[in-house]
Amino acid sequence: MNRFEQFGLSPEILRGIHEMGFEEPSPIQDACIPAVLRGEDVIGQAQTGTGKTAAFGIPVLERVDPRQPVVQSIILAPTRELAIQVSDELRKIGRPKRVKTLPIYGGQSIGTQIKALKQGVHVVIGTPGRLLDHLRRGTLSTDHVEMVVLDEADEMLDMGFIDDIEAVFRHLPAQRQLLLFSATMPSPIRHLAQKYMRKPRYITVSRGEVTVPLIRQVYYRVLESTKVDALSRILDSEEVELGIIFCRTKKGVDELAEALQVRGYLAGGLHGDLAQPQRDRVMNAFRSGEIELLVATDVAARGIDVGSVSHVINYDIPQDVESYVHRIGRTGRAGKEGTAITLVTPREMKQLRTIEQETGVRLNPRELPSLEEVAARQQGTWMTQIEEVIREGSHSLFEEMAARLLEKFSPEKVVSAALSVAFSDRFAKFDSGYNFGETGAAPGMVRFFLNVGRNANLNPQELSKAISEHAGISPRQVGKINIYDRFSFVEVPEDVAPFVYEALRQSKINGSRINMEPARPRGKQESRA
Known part of the structure; x- marks a missing residue:
């Protein structure tokens, strides 16, 4: 597969790609970028999570003349969240070239947007209505x-934006290049393409027949803010002999390897920016067992053939199904058992379902181990370490302190407290950053307000199913549901409430965009609504 350098991109855009940590194009990028740079109209059929933003974003940025403070490209997105996300990615890649991007969407002051447009913008990313x-x-x-x-043309169709899109096209120059990306191709989208595109090149990444080896495959729901802590707890509860942890970018590899080392794990990073002597040193340490966890990008892990890898961990979910299959195939070799673990954030549940669908394998959901479970699993290891220190006699510095403490407290309390101090870094309690407060829910539950009800043909079964699908929890975990004409309430357990909140507030149910917020104590929000 081509590297980004082989597309003939400018040094500034290559530097932006490098700073983002991208090493090698995904299949959709590899197919789209050359065609777009040649000036062809392109229809790209691609799922979310395949790298399609960079597939159109890189050539858009390449074509911008930063010396001209005028709008040179327009990107239509179905939601404010996607508009902001696309703008942010393009801003980062285009920073060395001084490309200015601006997301515009409803709900934000139009005056603020007008002021920003007057100051000079090169790429506008906006929702059709705004x-x-x-x-x-x-x-x-x-x-x-x-x-x-x-971008995501089928989503815009589902949300009823087709008339707005056609109205936008009537304001555009006749001579312009048009790129259309959609996960599916319903007839209105095909009609749109026929009407406005000139001999479009149709690009879809053929996944071919993907097969998955016989490996124990599980996933854990995690929040982005607590990912490292969640990984640490998983590592402490698993018997990892040698493990490969995959990250999406080189920057991610460096940050995670350092975070694991600080926590006392034998970890090393591997990516394309390392000099050959560094790569050799890390790989030799991994093969010999000096490091137990190899943190790597997909590209850097190619060619690694270590037969005793017990675990593969997808710290970042892979961009496509082939990458998932290649990653997990590095464990379970030579008849040995292997475990593949995938960490999934709320935004990535859709990509997980795509992987399951195309591999024909249902990944088993796992709850993060409790502190008590981790402590029970680690007891034997800690006792061995302490016995070695006693035998070596390397604890004399602390004997006077121990004697003074024993004058005040029982031996059991002193040892217990000392162990707590020694291993407290492994027992940090998760802070999701969410405090939903008093929501009028049953004990142990959080109650949420949703802006849809019977007006969206919603019933309790559909709402329970939607929460299950988007958040990956069992429908049995969903608590009390109240559905009214124009709004609803639902209760979910406290431990999964942050995940449900992040997963559902960006979703649609029966074609209606969901606005979700913690409920107020009973009575207040109903009367206000």
């Missing part, structure tokens, strides 16, 4: 627009 507002007001000029992108 883009149309600016075009009709004359606050967004399309005179210099050369490229237009429709």
